Structures are given as C-alpha cells and as structure tokens.
Amino acid sequence: MTKIYLVRHAEAEGNVYRLAQGHFDGLVTKRGYDQIRALRRRFEGIQIDAVYSSDLFRARTTARSVSEVRGLPVILREELREINMGWWEGITWQEIGQRDGDQLRCFHTDLAHLHVAGGESAADARDRVMAELLRIAEEHEGQTVAVFSHGLVIRAVLGTLRGMALGDIDQTVLGDNTSVSLLEADNGVLREVWGNDRSHLVEAGLTRFVPRARKQGAVRFENGIGYHAPDEAELEQLRQAGCTVPAGGESIGVYQGAELAGLVHLAGCDGDVGIVDQYFLLPAFRGNGKSFQAMGQAVMRYRAQGCKRLRLVNVPEDLRAYFAQYGFEETENGAMEMSIGYEDRVI
Template structure:
C-alpha cells in the first residue's frame, strides 16, 4: 500500500491581498511561514520517503517543511500547478467579481461550465493532476510520499476520487485551508481518499500564540478593485480617503506620482500612491468608516504587485514617529529602520523571492 499526503501550500500573497494567483508566482506571507513551521511540527516523526511539489514558488517554499528536516530533494511536478485562470491572473478578485460576475460564480460553484479566455478548463486540470498523482503513486510502491499542490487543484482531485462530478464539486467539495492535509492510499490500481482537509496543526497552541486578532478577508470575499487616480481632476476623492490617517494635517498626494483608488462596489474606500524611489509608498490610506475590515492590507498588495516587476525587492514608507499607522504597517510585515528626518522613521518590508524556491 502506498500512502500519499496531499497538502495545500501555505498562505501566499494572493490569498492575503485578494489577487488571483493562478500560475503566477507569489511569495508566502509571514503567516504562511508560521504555517510552514506548524506543518513541520505536525510531521515530526512521520516517515516521509519522497516529496513532490508543483514548481511554483509558494508550493516549493511550503514543501521545505518536510524535505529540509529529512535531507530529501524535492521532485518538481509541473502538472501539480494551480489552474491557469487566463486573463484573470494578477487581477484582484474584486475586479473579477465586477467584470465577470457570472463566470466567477461558475468558477466556485459550477466548474463544469467555467470558461475564460486563455485559461485551462477544470476538466483539463483534473486530467493532468490525476496523471501526476498516478505517476507518483507508481514510483513509490509501498512507501509514503508528500505531495504539495494548490487549493483549486486539490478540491477537484478530492471530489473526483470520491465520485463527485464537476457539476457538483462546488457544493460538495470545499476548499481546504492553507496547509490543510489530505491522506490518499494507492492499492496498485486506484487512489482512494482516507481523510481530507485536516488543519489540526493550525489549531495547536504553538501556532495560535502567533495569531493576530484582526479582520482578514476570506476566500468568499472578493475584496477591492482598483482604478488609477487622475490628479488633479479627481482631487475630490481625496479628503475622505486621507482624513485622520495620520495625526495632524491630511497628507497631500503628489500629482506626479501614480496612485490607485480602491473601490468596494461604487464606493472609494482606500488610496495607495507610489513614490518616486524604488519600492516607495508615498501614501496608503483607508477611509475612516471602512477601517478594520481587511482593506488596508489590499493596498499593500497593490504596492507589492506594482514594484516587484520593476525590480524592487523591498517596500519603503516613512511614518511620523509614534503615529497610529505604525501598528498597521507592523502587522503587514514592515519593520522600523533608520530615522528618516526629525520626528519620522523609515519602515521597510522585504518582498523579494528566496532563490532557493525560485526557478
């Protein structure tokens, strides 16, 4: 009998920032790295003979929880990749929900009829993923393998192995949490599901001790969509978005620097502006009545996705010393650096990829 532990990757940027990742590479969040450690603790003492992973960064980084402690070399399997979502990739789920509401509903609920320009179909994903699992099982007869893949792929596979059609997968096969573990067995002829989507390692005291009490968007919340702000023509948007973000006078955006307004429905709820220097955030503001709803971190996500393709490996923002925003940026992974000028301090967040997990 062959045992396969099928494991979803840890929390990645797209999960937190509400951006469709698909086959685009994204880094793990700070919380994701804590999930990696929790996964390592969970499997301490468990025999693992081989580790396979999709070749995307977020799965390769997560797989390090099992292969590094055992001195194993991970096997990269392109067929374990997440579904390619075509023109949706790198777009926010808020934009997708606004522009393609019917298709987004089908993506979650009616996989049998979901189609998108440039995308794979769920049936194609299922065919390649099951093929990969069959090869892995055959290569590890009588052994135990850990296989790292992605939420949508795993959801499709678990449903198929339990006789659930693509039409009914949306209703009958939920998406497991980041790093959720499922157990499969191979008898030499077929795979069966022993148990699925177990996240008990995320309920352990060691993990929960690091959890912050804050609002986090979940998979069912599309989040914000963003549009460029044209200054000075759209200056009327600014007062409500910037009021009381920092103590003192509201900051004034520089018309020479690009800015994005984040919308929920028809309402502007936030603003992020990029500075002139590499990785620089000039402003990140959420409207007063929209705070503590998980929107601010989506502004940071826009900064990551703006600056990283331009070669920046860290974000930078200057904050007044002791301002209320320090806690928010600290929660988003920024750390204080040197003083910028009297009464202010530079805060920095690393956004580069670790070359150990990057092709």
C-alpha cells in the same frame, strides 16, 4: 500501495491581496511562513520517503517544511500546478467579477463549466494532477510521499475521489492553507483516507477562515475593493479626512464598490526599493480585516519595475504594529521595509 500526503500551499500573496493566483507566482506571506513552521511540527515523527511539489514559489516553499529536516530534495513537477486561470492571473477578484461575471459564477458554483479565456478547464486541471499523483505513486510503490499543490485542484481531486460530479464540487469544503489530506494509491487507483486536516493551524492560531462550502449557488464578488486613479474631488475628500496627499508619484485610489475608501501613494524607486509614502484608509473602512489588501497594488507595481523590497515611510507610531504583523520590519529614520523578492527565507 503508496501513501500520499497531499498538502495545500501556505498563505500567499494572492490570498491576502485578493488576486487570482493560478499560475501567477506570488510569494508566501508572513503568516504563510508561520503556517509552514506549524506544518513542519505536524510532520515530526512521520516517515516521508520523497517530497514532490508544484514548481510555483508558494508550493515549493511550503514543501521545505518536510524536505529540509529530512535532507530530501524537493522534486518539482509542473503537473502539480494550480489551474491555469488565463487572463485572470494576477487580477483582483473585484475586477474579474465586473468583466467576467459568468465565469466567476462557474468558479464558485459550477466547476464543470469553468474555462477562463487563455486558461484551462477545471476538468483538465484535475485530470492533470490526478495523473501526476498516480505517476508518483508508481515511482514509490510501498513508500510514503508528501506532495504539495494548490487549493482548487486539490478540492477537485478530493471531490472526484468522493464520487462527486465536477459541477457539484462547490458543495465540498475548501481546505485551509497547509491543510493536509492522506491518499492511498494501489494498482493505479487513488482513494481518500481523510481530507483537509488543519489541526496544526488550529493549535497555532493560524487558521485563515472557517472551512465551508462555496456560497451554495450565490456569486461571491469578494468585498468589492477596486483601484483606479482618484480625481481631484476625491483627493480633496481624503485631505479633509486628514490624509496628506504627497506631490508627484502615483496616487492609487482604493474603492469599496463605487465609494472612495482610501489612498495608496507610490513615490518611486530608490534603487531596488519601492517607496510607499502614504497608505490611508477612511475611518469607515478600517478594522474589517481587509485593510491590507491595497498594499498588493504597490507590491505588484514595484515588483514589475524590478524592486526587491518595499519601504513604508512616514509610518504613524500607532500603525507600526499593524504593518509588522504583515512582515514589515523597522529600519532607520522611522521607515519600515518588507521583502518582495523571490529569495528563499529561513524557515
């Protein structure tokens, strides 16, 4: 028999910026690194003989919570990746809801019929991961391994082991980031011992949400936040609300549904640093726990241009602590910066 600790990756960019992240290779967030440290403490005193991970950054970084303190290598397996989401990859859920509503319904309530154009079916993704888990178990008979993977495929695996049809798995709970499940494999058969433990997050105050089933048949179009260039009337509305709209660069309008919610302004690159010289939300859209989502638009655009850091300039004093909680650090001249590169960080 082989024991398998199956672990979901830590909080990553797609979770915060509300982007579809299957094979999209987003970074781990500041909260995600805190979750990894809590996970490391959770595994103290537990014998682990080998560590396996999806090759995606968010999973292999999470795997370091177990591997580094034990001097074990992280063995990367593409077969442990999240479902391939095709054209959805890196797109906001709001845009997906507008352009591919039927498949979004399947994503939330009927995985049996989920198959995004250019991607893979939920059944194929589940079968791929289950087959890899059995291969790993066969290679480590009599041992205990830690395996790091992704939310949808872990949910599909657990639901299947509970005897559920794929179309009913939306009724199961989605595990929080870094939630841990224990499986046993014996003679080519997997079984769940327990699933989706997140006690280490509760103790550390690092939970992202209340575990729950999907919306029980309802379609969740996220919170309707979308982005496009604002027109002159909208820019004037922002100015009237106290927002300085810098000249030049690129203005990205932030919208709640069709209603203007704010502005992100990109001033361009300074070497490998992308500069954001305005990040403004209208008062009605502040303080809802979702106001950092729009920063993802700056991150995605600047990373595509080769930038490795993001710099906020002209940051008001009363907002510095707000940005710091997402990973921005103080620099000279009142600016704040955050890494958006793929370098490994100290855990």
